[in-house]
Amino acid sequence: DTAVSQTPKYLVTQMGNDKSIKCEQNLGHDTMYWYKQDSKKFLKIMFSYNNKELIINETVPNRFSPKSPDKAHLNLHINSLELGDSAVYFCASSQRGRGLFFGEGSRLTVL
Amino acid sequence: GQQVMQIPQYQHVQEGEDFTTYCNSSTTLSNIQWYKQRPGGHPVFLIQLVKSGEVKKQKRLTFQFGEAKKNSSLHITATQTTDVGTYFCAVPTNAGKSTFGDGTTLTVKP
Numbered sequence: 001d002t003a004v005s006q007t008p009k010y011l012v013t014q015m016g017n018d019k020s021i022k023c024e025q026n027l028g029h030d031t032m033y034w035y036k037q038d039s040k041k042f043l044k045i046m047f048s049y050n051n052k053e054l055i056i057n058e059t060v061p062n063r064f065s066p067k068s069p070d071k072a073h074l075n076l077h078i079n080s081l082e083l084g085d086s087a088v089y090f091c092a093s094s095q096r097g098r099g100l101f102f103g104e105g106s107r108l109t110v111l
Numbered sequence: 112g113q114q115v116m117q118i119p120q121y122q123h124v125q126e127g128e129d130f131t132t133y134c135n136s137s138t139t140l141s142n143i144q145w146y147k148q149r150p151g152g153h154p155v156f157l158i159q160l161v162k163s164g165e166v167k168k169q170k171r172l173t174f175q176f177g178e179a180k181k182n183s184s185l186h187i188t189a190t191q192t193t194d195v196g197t198y199f200c201a202v203p204t205n206a207g208k209s210t211f212g213d214g215t216t217l218t219v220k221p
Binding site: 033035040041042043044045048056090092094097098099100101102103104105 | 142144146148152153154155156158159197199201203208209210211213214216
């Protein structure tokens with residue numbers, strides 16, 4: 001069973017469209033994250049949720065909106081996609097103070 | 112915010128050679144984590160170091176945490192082609208987030 005699963009694995013879309021990425025973890029962790037990895041492989045945190053509550057909201061455009069329906073799920077919705085949004089988006093979860101477990105990533109390509 | 116410098120950015124070695132990546136912080140860290148990301152894969156948690164001067168081993172990998180808890184290293188002895196990938200350190204910052212170093216990408220020539 002996959003510990004952290006995210007879908008879809010690939011998204012190819014046109015500029016201006018809206019897209020969503022879903023994430024689920026079955027590890028019982030209390031904290032979930034969204035990270036963005038650009039073409040240079042830099043990993044930057046975007047959001048963090050602890051028990052469904054937003055605790056970290058880095059400086060990302062408000063076109064990005066996370067939603068956590070329960071502590072096992074954290075979804076990411078992106079409005080009005082731009083070329084610069086092309087990246088790999090990783091969902092991760094952890095128990096506070098411990099290592100992060102990452103999903104396999106969702107590669108977003110904006111044309 | 113908390114910054115961590117990771118060097119080198121790239122390392123190319125011949126199979127069988129050793130490899131080391133370093134992370135340095137200007138402030139004292141409560142802990143440091145190390146991750147490995149294979150090409151096309153996702154980061155995988157390797158270890159967390161907490162104690163000053165701590166040294167931990169996982170087979171050919173040796174992890175060290177400096178006495179002042181401001182730096183750390185990951186050393187691989189006798190690299191193999193399966194070691195290729197990008198190695199990241201990560202340090203905790205306020206609000207419980209983990210800030211990642213820029214990574215060291217290792218390539219191994221057979």
